[in-house]
Amino acid sequence: MNFGISDADVVMISIPAGLDPDLLRSFVLVAEGGSVTRAAARVGRTQSAVSMQMRRLEEALGQPLLLRGPKGLSPTPHGVWLLDRARRLLAMHDEIVTNFRSPEISGHVRLGCPDDYALLWLPPILARFAEAHPAAEVEVVCLPSTALLHCFDKGELDLTLFSAGNEAPGVQAETLWRGPLRWVGPAARPMHLVRPLPLVLCHTGCTWRVAATNALGKAGMPWRMAYSSASQTGTHAVVLAGLGVTVGLSVALPAGLRLLSPEDGMPDLPELEIALLQHPGAAAAALADHIRAGFGEQSGFSARAA
Structure with missing residues (x-):
């Protein structure tokens, strides 16, 4: 589906050389969350700084990318076109940076994941992690989200995916995906x-x-x-x-x-959120990077594409 965008329009919004990935990352967060404020909190910037990033991105591409509606900000047809490609570009960008900057990882890393998500998301993530860090051993534990969070709190898992809403009040988790039940x-x-x-x-x-x-x-x-x-x-x-x-x-x-x-x-x-928690550690951090990249690449499974 091209949302009525012509070939000429596609040329106009092709990504210029040297476009800062940080602009695209902020755009993806704003478009997915419908809010500059939430995006700013995720990237550690002020609201005005993220708003400026969105203006810079629209000026660079020559098209409006976001519209304000009753439920917040949503992507324009050009924004929808860019959103899909920005997710894929950022996933590749993060994978390249991770593979070149990460130290050699070895040892045992314990990953929790509800079985609801394991077959859907984990195979390509684990394959790429194994390719990048062949000396690391991954143990995957599949349990309900509440049980995984209990294991994580007891230190029995190094990182875990879970359905947001099961965590204790005040726990700051990273949202990876949002879509409908x-x-x-x-x-x-x-x-x-x-x-x-x-x-x-x-x-x-x-x-x-x-x-x-x-x-x-x-x-x-x-x-x-x-x-x-x-x-x-x-x-x-x-x-x-x-x-x-x-x-x-x-x-x-x-x-x-x-x-x-x-x-x-x-x-x-209601919509469901899949979130991530991780303990400190090189292996957990490296696997978390691959998980983020994998969810970014497979964003076609999200609510907006379902």
Whole structure:
């Protein structure tokens, strides 16, 4: 989709030689978060400095890139075109810098990741980390977010991915991805029409479970907890058996499952954030850099592309 941008327009917004990656990084953060203030906090600059960066970028490219709306700033069609390419360019830029500046990494690094995300994001990240640091050994621990955060607090993990909202108040984590939760049901049976709605979700307190039950409560839709599982594999197995509905991301669904929508009578769900925490250490820092680059490259999985 080119959003009506002609070849002439593409030429006009081609990235000039020498364009500062910091401008693109700030633009990506503003476009994703809809706020100059939030972007400024992420890059450690003042709000006025980031606003100046956006003006410089628009002047350099000759096109407006951001528009202010009722929900904050959003990219123009030219901004959408640039956003995708800026993410990929920054991922490559960060990978190059990391590979040349990082010291030789060896030893054991322990990475936590909910199984909901492991197959979707980790394979290319781990492959590139292994290529850059062949002497390092990575241990991947797949548990629910609350369990991973507990392990991280006890020092049993060097870094962990988790669903934001599970962390304790005051914990400052780095957001890597933001996208929508979606209802998921069996393709062969209309379980979303059953009342009370049979839910297949994780443990009490899971942010996905809270989001689902809150949405149903606001919509006045009766529900019951039919099955629970500590892993997405478990919830998918139950839904594939035609025994209920669950929630998940809008990508990489197993055959036999389908996304449910408001047209199916399902209420909207909030956005999900995937966040990162890391302890100090060369191996953890190096792996975190590869994780950031990997999420930047795979940003096509985000809400704005789903």
